[in-house]
Amino acid sequence: MKPIIFCAALMYCSIGWAQQTPIIQFDGAGKIKSTLPEKLDKNDAVKFSVSDSKETFDKYLKKYTAKLKQSQGLLTKLKTDREKLDIMKKVYDIDVADIDKVINQLIKVTTDLYGADTTNVPRFEIADKNYFAITVENTAVGTSSINIAPNDVSRSFPVLPFGSETRINFALTKKDPFKKLVVDWLDATKGDYQGMIDYQVLLQFRAEIKKMAEEISPFAEKARHEMTKLKAEAKGGEKNRIIAKYNPILEDIAQKCSSYNLRIDALINNRSAAVNQRAKKDWMLKWLWYQNSLIPAINPFGFSELGNRPDTTELDILRTKLQVRELYLKNIIEKTTQADSLLTVIYSIKKRMNDIQQTAKQFDENKAKNEEAAIAFRTTSQDLNKGILFVGDTKRTIYWMRHHNAAENFQLINDQENDEYLEKDRVVILAHNLKVNDIASLHLTLTEITNDASLLTEELTPVITELSGALLGVGSSGAVTLDELIKSAEDGMQELIAKMEALREYYKYIDYLLAQTNPPLEIEERIDRSLAYHSEVTNPVKKIKGPKKATYYLKTELVDKNSPDSARINKLPADTFSYRINKLYRIFPMAGITWTPAKFTNVSQDSTSQFSINEESAVKFIVGVKVYLRKTDIRNGKIFTKKDHTGKQLWPSRTSFNLAFDARKPLDNVYTGLGLDIWPGCCVNLGCVFNKYTYKNYKNGEVFQDKKPYRPGFYLGLSTDLSMFTELGKFLNF
Incomplete structure (x- = not known):
């Protein structure tokens, strides 16, 4: 029974951990599609996933099997073409039996993708399904990466240890399984290519x-x-x-x-x-599956080494000859019409110049196409997204991230909608899913908050004000x-x-x-670095002293201002976002109401010298200050028994020493004691009140000594922010 309970507990903990670890999701094109964590601690971890119903390994399997079936059809036709078969036999010693062997292997592979005989046909491995690569880099930690399949979730990437670097870069790279298969097959078979043509x-x-x-x-x-x-x-x-x-x-x-x-x-x-190219027979047999034409090619890849560009230095000499003869022709025409022979020479020079230019032009065009095809062949992988996250330390500084999706008009994509931060921490505004030539432009305004108040005060003050206002209103010959x-x-x-x-x-x-x-026998694989998407830090990551309100919006700008892409950006009006930088207070004003069980009395004398004894009200309105044991965040709406986002208990930052005075007659009652903020803006106070009273000494019926000492008493009170108390005072008309 105990092992079962232990396993169940372990599973529960595992599930709980999996739920706590944020998963960053991409679509098949590399665009971030999930919400992103608003903060990461040095002990946290992240996971990644590519989630897209259109992006599956089956897509590449279909491309692969379609290629095999196409080759099977071409080889079947080749067997019936005597002339082309003759070339294959004479040049490579490949006959119908060899072709049939390859066709049989093609059929086997298409029916058994992972287990067929593949002497002359490459096949995928199970591991090829993991064709997305996640790389996480922190200069304080190093680089770690893992390959994942589409619609799977990666393992956790821990973000510790925490060093001087707070920034973590993550990248998503996609490997084309079919291209990778071809390049790997080339590397495996290059030894079969014997001798150059x-x-x-x-x-x-x-x-x-x-x-x-x-x-x-x-x-x-x-x-x-x-x-x-x-x-x-x-x-x-x-x-x-x-x-x-x-x-x-x-x-x-x-x-x-x-x-x-x-x-x-x-x-x-x-x-x-x-x-005689029979030494290349094995090479040809192993590449029959990749052919695109009825007559197989030695090089089926669509690009090759073109050699040197045709020499065009002769053009300068020909231009000089042409100028001389055209000038001479002009003089001849002025004197005589017998210039046919000279025209013939000029024509031949122009033709020669045109031939040289066309040859060079054709070479340049072929070279450009050849290089383009070579790059496409070598490019087996592509960087899809390079993103940024920040990691903080709850014991020192938290980096709060505000994530915006540039692909959706910079909408906020935080996993939690927090919009208030402490001045000891940092706020980082990040723009994600920016395209290659895009730059995120931040327009940020910081405004001082002159009348800071707790959340309770902020929410209740408008209600009180509204209530108050409502109350106030070649051919051969045959044999012979x-x-x-x-x-x-x-x-x-x-x-x-x-x-x-x-x-x-x-x-x-x-x-x-x-x-x-x-x-080409030596292929250096290439990763396309022209990113589809990337992230940017849009604001300077620095300490900002609170309390302040930040208002901002983001717009897209282009690296090249004259780019035709300018037509697609900023089609919609920019949304405005805001957040607060909250100050941590050691001292904060308060106002409230107190009750004293002691019955304080005063003796007073009227104009007729009559004495009367008056009992003071047990309820008083007070105004004063609170001095907290630990600096407090008056905007934290949690109850005092909870913990703050750093994991510290809240009660030390909610406990304060109080000094207050009677709101109407400040020196008549002085209050000292302790306070506990149940919530910011709702404080329970207790302590000692010093009540001022009049003490008169009489001698011979006359006052010879008049003192105003203080007497102590116990009080219990309830206080709030001074601003809300002011509104309450207006409402209650006291």
Whole structure:
């Protein structure tokens, strides 16, 4: 039974602690959506949460599975495209069986996201669900961070130990799970990328193929023509005569075919290694899932290294040449019209200049797009919000925070609506959810409070006054079939045609590879620091002597005054807010009513020398001061048995020594004693009253000595603030 009770108590304490720890909530875009704590002590803690129904890990799972299904569709189409399959086989040694293996893995991963074979396909881990990061930084403590999933609550971040720094910075960062998956997969597979593409060798190979094709094509055309004639004559002519006529031609064709075939073999043997990219097979297989086109790319990322900008120094020379020739042309036109040749030169110079400029411009545009794509790829995380909190020490100084939401016209978002603070503490006005180029502008006015009073007095005085007032009113050729007469030449031609077809295929492979780029293998991940939201301290955090009333409003200003964003800010009139800085009093005036059980009498003599004995009223109105044992906050509305916000008992600051006087005849009754403020403005007094009376000595029927001594007595009283007592006096007409 005892263990059960202990566990229940522990659970109760845990629940109680969880309820006391403030939770700062953000939406999916990083905007603070919850109320914020008005104060934090060095022994407190905070928690964080991203709460947004639209921001879930499923959103990125859908993006991931959609990509896998897209790749599956492209690979299925690739299997039916012979030409593209030929490129994949020749360049990478990837065949249909390899593609089927990847497709099967894609299917497995889409049906079992966390447990499938992922040799060629990356997959998410359970920990990837925690893609929001909370970082809390205090220069006196250090930095601590934790990753959380959307719609979960973080662990508690303690804000101690308290040092010289009172400010705590917190940040919310969002990691894009899909982008992070791609970058991590790149880091894991970069070792599979073997060798860089040698563009120089490929360009030279293509140029040599083109040159050889240009040389062989006329010969092949002439040979086909001769052999067609031979075939026609062979049908009805004499064999010996035809052989005698065409034998030299056939021998020449056969000899040249043999020579060309040998040269083609040598060219392929010397250059084909540049086309062989089989060392990249594993790389290609592991990135087929990420492809966006039917023919897979070596670099599927959309950006690469562009190299150096084209040299434009020739432009200066061309401009000088152009100026000279245009000036010369002007002189020629004045003398003669024969300037065609000079115009041709000028045109060629302008064309050359335009070509250089366009090439440089195209490079700059490509570079800008390339850099933009590279930044987008590397940017796996984004800072969503950087906020500020202040931490105080109840034994020294409390930092009271007034939180305003810039996204909602600076509405107050405090968890408690406290608007009165002590002068020994600090008031910090914070603006949250400011956008990137926004600055919070504070307009603050401090006004002296000349007639300070307790809350009770402040609330009752208008009522009393109102009552008082109421009472007062490239192509290839097909094979040619020849008869036995021309077989010796036909064999050579057929072999040559096959060799030319092989060259054409290499031309296709080269064009494919020249369109490829080497992928970036070393990626430095980037965090987008252009914050969506941030917080600012809008007022100087300093001590202000009370009592004062602060009135203020906040407006948004822009870092760039000419920004087009100026149209969106300050559309609504600014709301005005106020708070008080309360003074701690050691001495405070009072007024009230007392009752004395002692029956004080006085002897008086009238004009006829008749004596009379008069009994004074037991009830008196008094005015005086209270001297508190500990400085008191007259605006604290708690009963004296409670504690203040620092955890101290209130009664020492509610207990006072009193010195008061009769309101009508100040020197006739002097009151000393103790007072206890049940609430500020409602004090119970007791002590000793010194009543002044007349003492006369008579001798021979005449007064020879007249004294006015004081006699003591006990009194019990009820007092309040002097200002409320004044209103009561007016109301009661005393």
